[in-house]
Amino acid sequence: MNFLVYALLFANNWTQFRGPGSNGVSDSAKLPTGIGPSKGVAWKVDLPPGKSSPVLAGNRIFVTAHDGSQLLTLCLDRATGREQWRAAIPAPRAERRHKLNDAAAPTPVTDGRNVYVFFADFGLAAYSVQGKELWRVPLDPMPSMQGVAGSPVLHGNRLILVVDQAQGSYMIAVNTRNGETLWKQERRPAPGGAYSTPVVFRDSKGEEQLVTFSPFELAGFSLTTGEKLWWVGGLPPQPKATPVAHNGVIYAHAVSFFGDSVAAIHPFNVVIVQNDKNQDGKIQKEEAPDGPAKQFFGVVDRNKDGAVDGTEWAGMAEVAAPKSAIVAVKPQGRGDLTESALLWKVERNVPGVPSPLLYQGVLYMLQNGGILTALDPATGTVRKQGRLTGALGDYYSSPVAGGGHIYTANQAGQVSVVRAGSEWELVGVANLDEDCFATPAIAGDAIYLRTGRSLWKFSGY
Secondary structure (H helix, E strand, O other): OOHHHHHHHOOOOEOOOOOHHHOOEOOOOOOOOOOEOOEOEEEEEEOOOOOOOOEEEOOEEEEEEEEOOEEEEEEEEOOOOOEEEEEEEEOOOOOOOOOOOOOOOOOOEEOOOEEEEEEOOOEEEEEEOOOOEEEEEEOOOOOOOOOOOOOOEEEOOEEEEEEOOOOOOEEEEEEOOOOOEEEEEEOOOOOOOOOOOOEEEEOOOOOEEEEEEEOOEEEEEOOOOOOEEEEEOOOOOOOOOOOEEEOOEEEEEEOOOOOOOOOOOOOHHHHHHHHOOOOOOOEOHHHOOOOHHHHOHHHHOOOOOOOEOHHHHHHHHHHHOOOOEEEEEOOOOOEEOOOOOEEEEEOOOOOOOOOOEEEOOEEEEEEOOOEEEEEOOOOOOEEEEEEOOOOOOOOOOOOEEEOOEEEEEOOOOEEEEEEOOOOOEEEEEEEOOOOOOOOOEEEOOEEEEEOOOEEEEEEOO
């Protein structure tokens, strides 16, 4: 197919988590601003359980789900929502995960010809858009505090997955044609887990890299070999949000593991003198002072022997040190760029899960409580901060934008439409009366939103 024709066919599609460039932005000019259970609904269909976000290519929608021990990939018709096919993989195990996580949390990715899926309870698989299974790649168990949940990304014939876990973290690239491993790189363990999806980034010289937000650092890697090229350290240890890249700058945020109100952690030799009542050179839970050591004892005690030694205490202190922050980074060069690449850093009102959104010259952050903050992307200066009245509560879905508006959904299924701008304005809020964890997809003149039991298509044209 002629490249120009191919590009035009897929210009209005949403082929991966957060859409084109993983930035949550669509070039759609006309999108509905009136959304509700009976307003702007083109169709609504039932779905099996799952928390992955929908992706679209051509006239097809792809989404993952689960039914008992079956891990499902579904293809729906974009015009009607009717199911075209479903494929199932029996789950060989059930990974430990947070109650808000899900066996079908990672979002699929498609190149318009095939669709690629990842399940932490199994591994990777690929299907043609007609539903034919192309290959499977089982992966080893993935021990993680809250369950591995990052989504795979595509670059050419490479399907890339980052697995940050308590031990044995790695990054892998497989051939999209046959699932064969192209490269695999070990990574630093992530005792508390890391849940951010990587992005493909074009630096100021036009070179494409894979950027991950890993425990304690933002880093760039070679897409060809997986080699680590540069890093910016001093960041929180448990990233959940996906970075945004634009014009050679990367914006990323994460919250402190134990909370920013945690007081400084005393050195282990001081704690031993004051608290080691049985004189064994370790700290049992009943001996632990108030704070992270007592509250998160099961996490701090990494070897699970019922006591915290000096090495484990040092690990806790390292985890507790970085404050919540959003940063703007412009990497130029190789190696440790912590000092040279940091453009600005803000340590207030930082969200946990929802990814940042850069749209029409404004950088947005969305916090629990429905707090929307507009920042100057050049300086980090706050332009406006306020609440989305009528849509408070917790947020796990990331904001998306198109047609001059921002769309958000909280856990309770309250969807906000916001007129974009440094002085943003809330246009309206609708209650879909179903929980929502998935990030909306935008394609053409429509918004596709997955809730607890359904997939909705909203269109006002």
